[in-house]
Amino acid sequence: MKTAIKIEEAAITAISIYLLSKFSLGFPFWAWALLFFSPDISMLGYLINTKVGAYTYNLFHHRAVALVIVAIGLLFAANILISIGILLFAHSSFDRMLGYGLKFNDDFKHTHLGWMGKESN
Numbered sequence: 001m002k003t004a005i006k007i008e009e010a011a012i013t014a015i016s017i018y019l020l021s022k023f024s025l026g027f028p029f030w031a032w033a034l035l036f037f038s039p040d041i042s043m044l045g046y047l048i049n050t051k052v053g054a055y056t057y058n059l060f061h062h063r064a065v066a067l068v069i070v071a072i073g074l075l076f077a078a079n080i081l082i083s084i085g086i087l088l089f090a091h092s093s094f095d096r097m098l099g100y101g102l103k104f105n106d107d108f109k110h111t112h113l114g115w116m117g118k119e120s121n
Contacts, residue, residue, distance in 0.1 A: 005113075009097035016090030023083045032087075039091045046108060054103040061092040061102060 020032065027035075042060035046053030059065060066088035073081030095101075101111030109116040 006097050009093045012093040013090055013097060016086055016093060020083060020086045020090060023079050023086060025079055025083055035087060036091055036094075039088055050107060051105040053108065054105040058102045060088065061095060061100075063089055063092050066092065 024032065039060040042056040043053065045056030066085045068085070069088065070082055070085030073079065073083075073085055096113065099111075099113060099116055101113035101116075104110040104112075
């Protein structure tokens with residue numbers, strides 16, 4: 001993956017974490033650190049098969065889903081939904097910075113960013 005994309009995703013992650021600190025709900029930092037990685041529980045879908053795994057992973061890592069949750073939270077003044085949406089957005093950007101993208105249903109390593117572990121030119 002190109003360095004510019006990694007830098008962009010790092011910046012998005014940092015901004016998202018800053019925004020999350022504004023909607024922290026009074027939780028301590030260590031709780032948010034644990035919650036930050038909670039979307040990865042969606043990988044359990046791969047225990048069933050790659051199609052279910054890709055669906056569950058993409059549901060929890062798609063930024064549009066995160067933005068819809070934030071929008072609903074803003075609409076109803078529900079800070080918990082705003083926080084969840086920002087958390088999902090931050091986590092998915094963090095994953096993309098590391099080369100993990102949305103999954104195709106043929107293989108965990110086949111993502112919208114290319115094949116994981118292979119440098120693209």
